[in-house]
Amino acid sequence: MKETIKQLATTFTTEIIGNRRHLHTNPELSFQEFNTQKFVAQKLKDMGITPVEIANTGLVAVIEGRNPSSKVVALRADMDALPIVEANDVPYKSQNPGVMHACGHDVHTASLLGTAKILSALKNEFDGTVKLVFQPAEEKAPGGASIMIEQGVLQNPTPHKMLGQHVAPNIPVGKIGFREGMYMASADEIYLTVKGKGGHGAMPEICIDPVLIASHIIVAMQQIISRNRNPRYPSVLTFGKVIANGATNVIPNEVYIEGTFRAMDEEWRADGLKRIRQIAELTAEAMGGTCEVFIQKGYPFLKNEPELTRRMKGAAVDYMGAENVIDLDIWLAAEDFAFYTHHVDACFYRLGTRNEAKGIVSGVHTPTFDIDETALVIGAGLMSWLTLQELSM
Ligand SMILES: [Zn+2]
Ligand SMILES: [Zn+2]
Numbered sequence: 001m002k003e004t005i006k007q008l009a010t011t012f013t014t015e016i017i018g019n020r021r022h023l024h025t026n027p028e029l030s031f032q033e034f035n036t037q038k039f040v041a042q043k044l045k046d047m048g049i050t051p052v053e054i055a056n057t058g059l060v061a062v063i064e065g066r067n068p069s070s071k072v073v074a075l076r077a078d079m080d081a082l083p084i085v086e087a088n089d090v091p092y093k094s095q096n097p098g099v100m101h102a103c104g105h106d107v108h109t110a111s112l113l114g115t116a117k118i119l120s121a122l123k124n125e126f127d128g129t130v131k132l133v134f135q136p137a138e139e140k141a142p143g144g145a146s147i148m149i150e151q152g153v154l155q156n157p158t159p160h161k162m163l164g165q166h167v168a169p170n171i172p173v174g175k176i177g178f179r180e181g182m183y184m185a186s187a188d189e190i191y192l193t194v195k196g197k198g199g200h201g202a203m204p205e206i207c208i209d210p211v212l213i214a215s216h217i218i219v220a221m222q223q224i225i226s227r228n229r230n231p232r233y234p235s236v237l238t239f240g241k242v243i244a245n246g247a248t249n250v251i252p253n254e255v256y257i258e259g260t261f262r263a264m265d266e267e268w269r270a271d272g273l274k275r276i277r278q279i280a281e282l283t284a285e286a287m288g289g290t291c292e293v294f295i296q297k298g299y300p301f302l303k304n305e306p307e308l309t310r311r312m313k314g315a316a317v318d319y320m321g322a323e324n325v326i327d328l329d330i331w332l333a334a335e336d337f338a339f340y341t342h343h344v345d346a347c348f349y350r351l352g353t354r355n356e357a358k359g360i361v362s363g364v365h366t367p368t369f370d371i372d373e374t375a376l377v378i379g380a381g382l383m384s385w386l387t388l389q390e391l392s393m
Pocket of ligand 1: 103364365
């Protein structure tokens, strides 16, 4: 079966790369993936698969094998692009100015279409059902995944396991990375408005200086993690924007602060957010001012179910060779696949796309991001193999 899958992946190479190039040329922003949805739907119909629209610009579909209710494995691809002007000079350069597939979601979508094609060709040879999940808006709150779940993507049929992959520009093409347990972080946005009383810089005694209050808040905040969090678990609090629009001799009325809080478990996440609010409000109050706190909750942390991940890693070793399967470090970026991982046993792994010899080294979310397209065939074949392994369990 492994050789059959490899053969099919090779046979479909031109089509898989062609699909990726089409998607790369025609990127669409989060929640606006209308043409992408049409394109994917047509490709699925061409394979004899009937897609159903969900979450406005998403699609869900099933490939039924023999005995379809025996087990269900869901496979997810995200489809949205980013507001970035592409700087690559390639034949498949973005033709939608200011929008670019700079996070590889074109790769994920084309790869899953490839997997669908392989598994359709094999549907008389496996038991169970493969559920294809093409979701919008990974890049934008509240995350397409959360809306897909609300609208029932994990029902009728309910998947027993779920897999997702993401390009990895730091991993050489030909290699795959796995990590059991916590892998990516939750990410919440913190917005603070510190209010005092502005006035002449030479008369602080009749002002309430919000710049000083904001400074105390930022310093105090940096003790939340170091004094409260178990040091074995990573967590980050960063403030990247501070606006105090006074002057050398003007104390402003207010100071505006923005930051991000990241965590690797939901209990600490809730506790950390509570402490952020308390320190901001009470520090301001103690110094005679006030602080308005607004928290925009983002994605939860992403957990890879250990047993499933171990099995998938073993299956990947079988497919690619042990030398090509690596262990991933924890990564404090956020990813909306995390929503699924809190509902169903899931495994999110990384597909190496780097090729230094070809100069393909740029990170995701940069204008020069690209991939070694060999990764597409590996991605499509490997996901097919992992799916069949899990269905046969
Ligand atoms: Zn991204
Ligand atoms: Zn991404």
